[in-house]
Amino acid sequence: MLKQTENIIEVKNLVKKFGDFVANDNLTFDVKQGEIFGFLGANGAGKTTALKILSGLSFPTSGIVQVAGFDVYREREKVKKNIGYMSQKFSLYEDLTVKENIRFYGGIYGLSGKYIKEKTEDLLKRLKMENIKDSLIKSLPLGWKQKIAFSVAIFHNPKIVFLDEPTGGVDPITRRDFWELIYEASDSGITVFVTTHYMDEAEYCDRVCIMDQGRIEAMDTPALLKNQYNAKNMDEVFIQIAR
Amino acid sequence: MKKILYILQKEFTQIFRDKTMLPMIFGVPIIQLVVLVHAATLEMKSIDMYVIDKDLSSLSTKLVNKFEGSPFYTISGKSFSITEANKEIENNKADVILHIPYGFERDLIREKSSEIQLQIDGINGTAASLINAYSTSVISDFNKDIVVELTQMPQLAKIEPIAIQTSYWYNPELNYKTYMLPGILVILVSIISLFMTAMNIVREKEMGTIEQINVTPIRKHEFIIGKLVPFMIIALFELAFGLTIGKLFFHIPIVGNVGLLFGFTLVYLLVVLSLGLLISTLASTQQQVMFISFFFMLVFILMSGIFTPTESMPLWAQKVNIINPFYYFMRVIRMILLKGSEFWDISREFFSLLIYGTLMLGLAVWRYRKVA
Numbered sequence: 001m002l003k004q005t006e007n008i009i010e011v012k013n014l015v016k017k018f019g020d021f022v023a024n025d026n027l028t029f030d031v032k033q034g035e036i037f038g039f040l041g042a043n044g045a046g047k048t049t050a051l052k053i054l055s056g057l058s059f060p061t062s063g064i065v066q067v068a069g070f071d072v073y074r075e076r077e078k079v080k081k082n083i084g085y086m087s088q089k090f091s092l093y094e095d096l097t098v099k100e101n102i103r104f105y106g107g108i109y110g111l112s113g114k115y116i117k118e119k120t121e122d123l124l125k126r127l128k129m130e131n132i133k134d135s136l137i138k139s140l141p142l143g144w145k146q147k148i149a150f151s152v153a154i155f156h157n158p159k160i161v162f163l164d165e166p167t168g169g170v171d172p173i174t175r176r177d178f179w180e181l182i183y184e185a186s187d188s189g190i191t192v193f194v195t196t197h198y199m200d201e202a203e204y205c206d207r208v209c210i211m212d213q214g215r216i217e218a219m220d221t222p223a224l225l226k227n228q229y230n231a232k233n234m235d236e237v238f239i240q241i242a243r
Numbered sequence: 244m245k246k247i248l249y250i251l252q253k254e255f256t257q258i259f260r261d262k263t264m265l266p267m268i269f270g271v272p273i274i275q276l277v278v279l280v281h282a283a284t285l286e287m288k289s290i291d292m293y294v295i296d297k298d299l300s301s302l303s304t305k306l307v308n309k310f311e312g313s314p315f316y317t318i319s320g321k322s323f324s325i326t327e328a329n330k331e332i333e334n335n336k337a338d339v340i341l342h343i344p345y346g347f348e349r350d351l352i353r354e355k356s357s358e359i360q361l362q363i364d365g366i367n368g369t370a371a372s373l374i375n376a377y378s379t380s381v382i383s384d385f386n387k388d389i390v391v392e393l394t395q396m397p398q399l400a401k402i403e404p405i406a407i408q409t410s411y412w413y414n415p416e417l418n419y420k421t422y423m424l425p426g427i428l429v430i431l432v433s434i435i436s437l438f439m440t441a442m443n444i445v446r447e448k449e450m451g452t453i454e455q456i457n458v459t460p461i462r463k464h465e466f467i468i469g470k471l472v473p474f475m476i477i478a479l480f481e482l483a484f485g486l487t488i489g490k491l492f493f494h495i496p497i498v499g500n501v502g503l504l505f506g507f508t509l510v511y512l513l514v515v516l517s518l519g520l521l522i523s524t525l526a527s528t529q530q531q532v533m534f535i536s537f538f539f540m541l542v543f544i545l546m547s548g549i550f551t552p553t554e555s556m557p558l559w560a561q562k563v564n565i566i567n568p569f570y571y572f573m574r575v576i577r578m579i580l581l582k583g584s585e586f587w588d589i590s591r592e593f594f595s596l597l598i599y600g601t602l603m604l605g606l607a608v609w610r611y612r613k614v615a
Contacts, residue, residue, distance in 0.1 A: 055458050059614055076614065077460050085458040089451030095260055096253065107249025108461045 008033040008160060008191050009054065014063035016049050023049040025214040027063070031193060031207075033159075036186050038205030039195040040234075042242060045211040047195040048088070048164055054193065055085045055162045068159045081109075084153035084161035084190075088168050092149050094138035098129060101137060102152055109156040123151055143174035147181060154185050161185060163194040167201065179204050202234040210241050217241045246461055250469025254443075258473060268477060272431050272485050280423050280493060290374055291319040293328045293337035300348035302389065306359075309385050310341065315377055332364050339363045339374050352393065413498075413581045420493050425576040426549035428485045432508065433515050433569060434540065436478040440519030441532045444470060448527055457613040467608060471516045478512055479505065498583035507575050507593055513600030514568040520607040543569040571596050 009031035016024040023046045031037045039047045052058040054067055056076045065072045068082035085091075092101045099120060106116040124130045127147060137145060146166060154161050163182075167175045179201070186192050194205070202208050202222055209219040218225060218241055222234055229237045258264050292310055296303050310316045319337045322328065331337040342360035350357035361378055365371045447453040456466060482505070489495040518539065526532045546553070546560060547569035553561060564570040571592045578584035586593070 057454060057457055057614060077462075080458060080460040083458070085455065087451060087454055089454065091452055091455035093253070093257065093452055094450070095257055100253070100256060104249055104253045105455070105459070107252075108246050108456070108459050108465075110246060110460075 038208035041211035046214040084158040086153040088165040199235040298347040302348040441522040444523035499579035517603035524610040
């Protein structure tokens, strides 16, 4: 796969404070187009805060944040047309069916009814979920919900998709399945920005950024990081950094 | 525009899929109207009277019989003991004590005047003054009777220096239901619109789905219209449904133009739905919504004039009512239904609410943030 070198996300000196608490302390990083960029850290390291700022849900206290070529502060609505988002908190309507959820989110992105219909069928076929298209979301297992939520997040073909701990609470096999979807999305040209605290998932990323107490402590490809810290896996890298 | 349709479609799917919604929409109005209209009456039909007749004369017995014969009174007990009588009031067994002193008949015949005492349980002021009014009229009736008897001049009975002919306009029989039903409709329509709007949006906050919406390029106004319109439609439906029940089962008069009533309701809903939206921006859990909206609704309902006329409230309370949307609607629904008021009669209320609604909607939209 050809990785382009153009930056799709540019962050300079991003600071986010909640009162005296500094959640993001002077973050500076770039994400290249088509990359799978992992944002790693323990709970409370500031991953979600940064991701919310990047996806236009929260204002930065200071710093420059550009996503898909637009400033998140001044051109928020333009940013939103170009991104997809999936949160750790559940984002599908539990009392709607799979199809109704897809139709609703497709609809509010302004996609045409015909397009939504065609793409929904295509999507359900790929996910092998045609037989449950009229089931309520609440009746499905967590792993399936997550796959559907991800598919909904990229339904409108965004340039970037932000995933906030997308695989929390499911078994390793389902997680592996989920990552297949991420790879598919990445192959189709979507930049993936994912936060996680599962270190095995870090291995799947093109590049990772490790956060601790609001600061970026390390940023590179998993291979180079392991090399640098003389570690067997990302888990060891993380433990050395977080200590 | 098309995005709004997608939101509407989603909202209605969710509303009708909710198992508690349909009983709420159809059941609540029926129960509220049937129960409250019958229960929330100010007429007193069973006044318990305790009698202390120390005179035991033919005139005192006549007076007691007069009360006993009235459909409004039940004689709950008789004795000569004041302590006993007081105990009955304390135990809630009697509402009023009729105390006829010894020498009642003698004084009447010799001195042409005598005194009796009414002792009324004043816990409920409204009931007490009603009992007083009823009892006074029974006694004055009795007065007239005995004047004839004592003076032996039947022509005196006919002398009435000023004949008072009372007629009650718009509700000639002072039918309480006619008055209460529109009032209860106001509460019904308001609760549905205010409460459900606020709950609906906060539920999305609790579920986390609001975040997913906030990350889309949807415009604030599209989202808000999509959220408010369903409840506006449901509230209008409730009004129509309630009016039908009122007409069919309570035979309430619908003198005025129903179209005008619905037009006014639309403006009213602008205020109430915006208030619901505003509450949803202030609250982050459904529990908070409950507390905040109960606070507003209780104050608004009690001050609206549903039970007590707003004109008899203290001046400051009448001033406070300027921001009470229920007050406007309560007045106007009764004016249109019972009086047949035209647009110009209610134009002051109409334009007041229009301005109020625009301000509220503005405030709510301003408070609603897609970004934290």
